[in-house]
Amino acid sequence: MKDHEETLQEMSFVPHFEEIDVEYDPGTTVSVTMHDGSHLQLRKLEEDYDPTNRIAAMTRLSEAHDKGEVLTGIFYVNTKAPSVLDMLNMVDEPLATLPESLTRPGREALEAAMEELR
């Protein structure tokens, strides 16, 4: 048994730390020292970055990854795509408030459907 004994968890004390705050300008990088002494290299997108270009967004993310940088900012925005709620023609009212006349088709509708399937 002891030959297969492996540590799964380490019981340890979590000390109190202050929150880490950063402030850096668009188009620049900042190295952040984390609580454990490790570092993150953050790069903020430039102010004139165009977030509507999907391919460019993917490229920028890949380039940052290759450089070991964490790219920050809004990479991509598309305001024209329909939402799933629009595609499903969902009504504006909450479903729970709809009257029975709108949520229950009624006997005639059932009979018409059954007739169609005969």
Add this chain to the structure above:
Amino acid sequence: MATTPAAEPKTNHIGLTVIDYKGGKTTLCAGCGHNAISERIIEAMYEMGVQPERVAKLSGIGCSSKSPAYFMNRSHSFNSVHGRMPSVATGAMLANRNLLALGVSGDGDTASIGIGQFVHLMRRNLPLIYIIEDNGVYGLTKGQFSATADLGSKLKSGVINDLPPIDTCGLAIELGATFVGRSFSGDKRQLSTMLKAAIAHHGTVMLDVVSTIMRARPNPTNM
């Protein structure tokens, strides 16, 4: 003796104070980046004048998914099953499209057990703000690597991550999310601005927020 009348508390354009957007006292570690993210959510919702009762907070499991308890206690809240928040969010939004859905997940909750649900959520463009509080580890279970941990990261125990990370932003863009961004929990100005833009967007917003953790955050420079 004359007393000076107390100053009227500052209110937003719907007449609420920032207190109206607060939640319970956090039980996360002091200095955890997740607490900073909660503060930014409170700030953004207050400044945008969002009615708290219009907001549905949804989450999965993990340190991140506990955090909706620490902001906006007047809002609806559903702490769902591990990695299954997208299904619950979809149901909630289908039942009432007037809600403002705010999903809070973690890197483990999203990029491992919840990756299937995440993928389908992104391609549907459901109106939802999906925040990943991303610290690269499973914090609640003592810090094992998550699927967003960097290749070559080293834990305090000496274990090295030999798997490449999943870039949730790249994945979200590829799949059709209509608002994708990344910030750092300690960048107050950027995160606050991004959250306000997210509230104004109609469609799926995916924000990956790199967060600090009190235990070692897996990072190549940690080696």
